[in-house]
Structure formats: structure tokens, C-alpha cells
Amino acid sequence: MASVPERLIDAATRLFADKGFDRVAVQEIVDLAGVTKGAMYHYFGSKDDLLHEIYGSLLRMQTERLEAIASGSAPIAERLHAAAVDVVVTSVDNFDQARVYFRSADHLAEDKRREMRVERRRYHERFRSLVEEGQEAGVFRADVPADLTVHYFFGTVHHLGQWYSADGPLSAKQVGRHFADLFLASLRPTSS
């Protein structure tokens, strides 16, 4: 059986993903984890801490993978395509975590919110740097601000939590490929 902190994180992840941070009582979390509130506060300083832990770990993982893909030696279009597929696939593979991340980002207390924003910003900027690299190389159109294209694509990714289901017709990889194809196609230089 998993350790108490793990069980708490798992229970909180499921519940936060399903109902949203504010709709989940600490009591529900500890009941689902099979422990008491005191045990939870032994390991975590607050309900906020649980939230922080949950999407901190996903974000860290995605940041590392993005870095690995981005710093590869493949052509820029391939690297951006791979990065786009990867963020979709890892979000679906850790769907509860991702849903918590997508919907509860601004439920943190001020200090932790700031910390998260820094990490998120880093991810965003690394992704943007790929678009810029392609624009400078003339492989991607340059008439759209790179920043805007990142918002454009990450909106799509964040929205996954609102409609995707593992029971649906498409696998994570298929959705990832389609989204990456659409994104890369939209960045092709315009003929005009």
C-alpha cells in the first residue's frame, strides 16, 4: 500500500480534478485517502500545499521534457512538432493532474501563486523561443507575434480537460499529432 503522503496526493488529485479546488473539503480528501485530518496536516501545511504539490510536479516534468526536445538537433519544425505532441500526450497521460493544473491555477495563495507563475513563464518562454527560432530561419511565418502563437496553442492544450475522454475515439497520441499538425500548418509562411 502506498505511503500516506502519496495516498493523500492521489486522493486530492482525483477530487480537485473532478470538482475543483474550492468544492473539495479537506475531510473528503482524508476520507478517500483513509487517514485523518491530523495526518494530512502532519505532512502538508495546508490544503493549498496539496494543490501546489500536484501541479508543481506535472509542470516540472513537462518543463524537463520540453527542454530535452527543444535542445535537440532536429530541424526546428520537427522539434516544435515534437514539443507540441509531447505536451498533449503528457497532459492526457496525467489527466487528473493536468485538469487540476488547468482549472485551479489561480486558487493558490499569493506567495505560491507567484512561484508558479515564474515556472509557467519559463515554460511559455522556452516554447516561444522555438517559434522565434523558426521565424528567424524563415521556416515559420513572421507576421504573427511569436508570443501570440504560444497563447494560441496553449489555449488548445488547456482546453483538453473540458472535453477529452479516454473513452472517446482518439488516443492521446492521435490528438497530439492532429493538434501539432494544425499548429505547424498554421505557422507555414504565407504564399502571398
Place this chain on the structure above:
Amino acid sequence: MASVPERLIDAATRLFADKGFDRVAVQEIVDLAGVTKGAMYHYFGSKDDLLHEIYGSLLRMQTERLEAIASGSAPIAERLHAAAVDVVVTSVDNFDQARVYFRSADHLAEDKRREMRVERRRYHERFRSLVEEGQEAGVFRADVPADLTVHYFFGTVHHLGQWYSADGPLSAKQVGRHFADLFLASLRPTSS
């Protein structure tokens, strides 16, 4: 001075947009509106009712405009482009309402949630029908499910609330045009 129900809706819209439905107390809403709780419960059955009212009206308006644009006689690519620009522009023009809609959709009680889903579904399907029309006409690529392209684009739109600011460098119209351009470009038939 606006009527009491209007003032309540305005106050609730601003607060829900800023802090999220669950983080706003009824007391705050009535304070901001300059009335008392009794007055609010005279006009609205519950806090949920306020939420329902708020994004119901935006959704109805966008649905009407989509219908008008979609049923026009312009070429399909132009109609889809116009629809894409329009949903961005109207979302930004009614930014507080839109932010409430984007973030608090699942905070409604079961019966009203169902009702909302139906309206949203209708919007989604009308938009999808435009993509399908273009695919059938050979104007849009057909190797990506039309349904998926709608999720793809609406993710982008929903995400606006998380980063767009009127103080930023781009106007609503500019963002709308860029997003629509990217979307239409991604739908162009592939050369292969």
C-alpha cells in the same frame, strides 16, 4: 442609475470574473451593488441564478451572431474567418462576462448545467458545420476531424481570459484577426 437587478448582475459579473464564483460571497455582491441581501433574493432565487443569467446572455448573443455570419452568402472560408474573428472580438468586448463563462461553467447546479450544455453544444455544432462545409467543398483539409478543429479553436478562445489585457499591445480585433488567420491557415489542404 441602473435598476437594482442590473446593478446586481454587473457587480456579480465583475466579482465572478476577478475571483471566481466560489470565492465571491453574496455579501460582497450586494455591497458592490449598493443593496441588501434581501433585495437580491427578491430578484434572484440564488447565487447560482446570477451566474446562469450572466453567461446565458453572452452565449445567446454569440449564438445569434454566429448564425447570422454562418448563413451568409460569402465563400465558406470567409464566413469561417469572420465567425472566428467575431467570437474573439465579442469575448473581449464583454470580457468580464466571458471570463465568468470560461472559468465558472461547471459551477452551476445540475439542471441549469444541463441547459447550458445544450446551448453550448448548439454553438459548437454550428461552428463545426462550417468546417465540414469547407471540407466537403475541398476548401479545407479533411484529414483532421472537424469536431477536433472546433475544440482546437475554442480552447484558444477560452484561454483569452487567462492572458489578454486591454492594456496590452494588441486590440481585440487584431487578436481576432491573427487567431482567425492561424486557424484558417491550419485548415488549408495539405499539398501532399
Place this chain on the structure above:
Amino acid sequence: MASVPERLIDAATRLFADKGFDRVAVQEIVDLAGVTKGAMYHYFGSKDDLLHEIYGSLLRMQTERLEAIASGSAPIAERLHAAAVDVVVTSVDNFDQARVYFRSADHLAEDKRREMRVERRRYHERFRSLVEEGQEAGVFRADVPADLTVHYFFGTVHHLGQWYSADGPLSAKQVGRHFADLFLASLRPTSS
């Protein structure tokens, strides 16, 4: 029957006096007052507020009375004697309030604590000014700092709550007279 806020103040006064602020649960107070917690928080912002209210009123009353006595035209020794008797008598007449005041002074939150200290300081200084007046007139000994004599006497007053009982052999007035006599005697100029 008394109003709800009055009943709450009465209940809190009795309980705080008996058990001390930290040993009284809000639930006990509202039970004794015959209302619910919600009602209490309708009238008072916090448990601290109740405490503040309770000894604020006693302190204000004693300050007013001290002012009236001190600014009279009787000889200084008589005025100081009257002031000394009065603070004992009013403390005993409002014994629960006084006991709350004597034991829970430092249980307030920082901002209210500061406010209380200012009021208490004023009382202390007015009392001290009487001693100084007598010292300057040569009626009281001057080899003991006036400030110290005030601490000396107020220690005695504050201690009342730890031993005085209305069922004991001495009335409030008798205790007041004895204490005032002892205090005035101690201030007589030394023969040496």
C-alpha cells in the same frame, strides 16, 4: 428580555471572568446567551471584539469618574483618597468586567491592544498627576517616584479579582477605604 448583543456581552463577561478568554469557546458563549454562532458574528466581528467591548466600557467609566474626582476642588489628599476608593468600589461593583479586564488585557490582537494601552495609559497618568500634585505641594513624600506609587497601588487593585468575594466579611466600600487609607498613609512625608 435583553437584546441579543447585550445577552452576548453578559454571557461572555461571565465566562471570560470565570475561566479566562482562551478557555472559553465561542460555542459556550452563544449557548449561554441562547443564540447561535451566526447571530454572534452578525453583531461582533470576532471573539476578540467581545473582549474589547467588555473592558472598554469599564475603563471608560472609570476614566470619567477619575476625571470628575481629580478635577474637583477638595484638598489633594482628599481627592486622591476618593479616587482610590472609587476605583476599588467600581471594580467590585462590576466584578466580572473587572476580572476580565485584570486577567485578559494582553489577549487582544495587536491593533486593539495598542488602542487599549493608550486608554489605560491615560488613566495611569491622570492618577499619577494627583500624586505629583501632592508631592509638589509638600503633602506627599517625594522620595518615591510618583510613577512607582501608581504601579504600587494598581497592583493592589488588579489583585482584587484573585481573592475578593462578595460573600466575604468586607464590603466593596470597606475594602476601598482600607486600601485608600493604607495608600495615603504610605505617602505621608517621612518625619526624618
Place this chain on the structure above:
Amino acid sequence: MASVPERLIDAATRLFADKGFDRVAVQEIVDLAGVTKGAMYHYFGSKDDLLHEIYGSLLRMQTERLEAIASGSAPIAERLHAAAVDVVVTSVDNFDQARVYFRSADHLAEDKRREMRVERRRYHERFRSLVEEGQEAGVFRADVPADLTVHYFFGTVHHLGQWYSADGPLSAKQVGRHFADLFLASLRPTSS
């Protein structure tokens, strides 16, 4: 380095003196002492036990010293004066302990409270006996009950904790002398 029980007593004394028994968590005590909770419960049965230990030792010490002074052969006025100075000086010399004693006396559980009251009563009565001895010898006024004069003076002593500071202008000895002088002066037979 001091032994674990000593470190715990020291830590508890400082914290209880500063914040009051109820405002100090066992966790704070063990943190300050540099040990864990388990260690504390190994040496002390409860948080109450720590409190009991703390002022038990001061009270015992003061009782012994009072006994030594009281049973001396000096004139009664000198002995009472010395006793009065001594209780002030030892209270200031062990200021944290004294403050704990002065403010937290009634925070003990019933059985220990009774035990403490007995010890305190003994101290009170020995002190009173000195006053009575002087009254019978005609050295002290007899128109004030001896019991009341003891309450009178011990109020002053207990109050020390609320205003005395080692950084102030007066040393413990100076305060003790002044207080003893005032007390003895107040006991002088009235000329009438």
C-alpha cells in the same frame, strides 16, 4: 549543555512568561529546547506538569527565604521590611518564572491547583503572621485587618510582571526598597 529536562523547563518558562500558558504550543517548547515531543513526554506527563514544575520551584524558594527572614531575631518592623524587599528581589531575579506564576496560576488541573493553593496559603499566612506580630506589639496599626494588608502588598508584587523591565531606571533592589518603605509606612500606627 544542560540536560534535556532542564532545557525543556527553561524553554517553557520563557514561552509561558511571554505569551501565557494557553498561547504556547507544546511544539514550540520542544523546538526551542531542541528536542522532540516524544522526549518531552518521556520526562513530563503533560504540558500542565511543566507549568507545575516551573512555579513550584520559585514558590518553594521564596517560602524558604521568608521563613529564614521571619524567624530571625531582628525587630519585627525590620523583619517585615526585609521580607517585603526579598519577595520583590527574588521575583525580579527570576522574572520569567515569576511572570509565569503571576499569570498562569489558575491554568492548572484541579488536583495540582489545590496543591499549589496550599503552598501559596502557607506563604500568605506566614507573611500575615508577621503583620499580626507587629500589630500585637503595637508597632503596626491594628485598624486594618492583617489579612487585607497581605492582599494589599501581594497585589503590588504580582503586578510587577505587567510593567517592570530590567531596562528601566530602577533596579530590583531599588523597587523592592521603595515598595517595602511604602508598605511599612502604611502600617505605622495612626497618630489619632
Place this chain on the structure above:
DNA sequence: TATGAATGAGTGTTCATTCAT
């Protein structure tokens, strides 16, 4: 049409204490 007093269930958090190791 509107007030505001009052409810009661629920919230996150604290904490002295126990106990297997």
C-alpha cells in the same frame, strides 16, 4: 419592494497526547 436579524451546516486548521519502534 426591500430590510437585516438569525440560522445551521460546513470550513480549514490546531494541538495535546499516544504509541509502535
Place this chain on the structure above:
DNA sequence: AATGAATGAACACTCATTCAT
């Protein structure tokens, strides 16, 4: 002699809603 995980009861406080007026 000492750990630290875990308990469970208690805590102050919040809030959507009701209702007599």
C-alpha cells in the same frame, strides 16, 4: 532515552439562505 507518525476532538469563523416585518 528518544522518535515522529497519527489521532480525534476542538477551535474560530464563513456563508447561502430564510423570514418576520
